[in-house]
Amino acid sequence: AQSVTQPDIHIxxxxxxxxxxxxxxxxxxxxxxxxxxxxxxxxxxxxLKYFSGDTLVQGIKGFEAEFKRSQSxxxxxxxxxxxxxxxxxxxxxxxxxxxxKTIFGAGxxxxxxx
Amino acid sequence: xxxVTQTPSHQVTQMGxxxxxxCVPISNHLYxxxxxxxxxxxxxxxVSFYNNEISEKSEIFDDQxxxxxxxxxxxxxxxxSTKLEDSAMYFCAGRRQATYEQYFGPGTRLTVT
Numbered sequence: 040a041q042s043v044t045q046p047d048i049h050i051x052x053x054x055x056x057x058x059x060x061x062x063x064x065x066x067x068x069x070x071x072x073x074x075x076x077x078x079x080x081x082x083x084x085x086x087l088k089y090f091s092g093d094t095l096v097q098g099i100k101g102f103e104a105e106f107k108r109s110q111s112x113x114x115x116x117x118x119x120x121x122x123x124x125x126x127x128x129x130x131x132x133x134x135x136x137x138x139x140k141t142i143f144g145a146g147x148x149x150x151x152x153x
Numbered sequence: 154x155x156x157v158t159q160t161p162s163h164q165v166t167q168m169g170x171x172x173x174x175x176c177v178p179i180s181n182h183l184y185x186x187x188x189x190x191x192x193x194x195x196x197x198x199x200v201s202f203y204n205n206e207i208s209e210k211s212e213i214f215d216d217q218x219x220x221x222x223x224x225x226x227x228x229x230x231x232x233x234s235t236k237l238e239d240s241a242m243y244f245c246a247g248r249r250q251a252t253y254e255q256y257f258g259p260g261t262r263l264t265v266t
Binding site: 146 | 208
């Protein structure tokens with residue numbers, strides 16, 4: 040069965056420090072991978088996606104993610120975190136069944152300290 | 154840029170009442186979805202819909218739930234008899250043919266009292 044694991048429930052980083060959020064997926068075929076961000080009480084905003092090609096993908100707000108097939112990982116990175124990046128981050132995998140539903144990880148809440 | 158819209162943004166209802174959550178997908182989208190997120194938890198798939206039929210539904214989507222696209226524009230989720238545990242944020246999403254990216258609406262927060 041398809042699944043997504045985000046091992047860190049929450050992470051705290053200092054403003055200006057680098058960030059890496061971990062994501063591992065379980066999926067038998069070629070995965071379609073996404074990172075979403077959700078501010079409190081808000082909807083889901085797509086940060087970036089990977090379907091094929093270059094395994095390092097760039098997204099909005101200075102985020103990037105690297106797909107590593109051998110490790111079944113799709114970690115999200117940002118070189119310098121801003122206070123406005125504090126939010127919940129969800130990794131997700133798109134499946135090719137059921138009209139392509141999306142399966143989400145449990146999320147990682149990012150806290151940014153001054 | 155076109156967006157998915159959802160109404161209402163917040164719905165409060167009493168246990169046992171019927172609710173209908175509405176979504177207006179982007180006009181050229183052909184696949185539609187409902188997801189829910191219980192407070193503090195992850196987003197869970199409920200149902201996918203294509204060509205006026207359910208493509209797949211999760212275990213959560215029991216007989217109390219139904220979906221329809223009554224007029225070719227709105228996409229609705231009905232809960233016939235709400236329970237306290239139905240309290241959650243409900244997200245609608247859509248995608249175009251031959252793409253993999255889903256566009257999510259802002260969500261409807263349902264509170265069952």
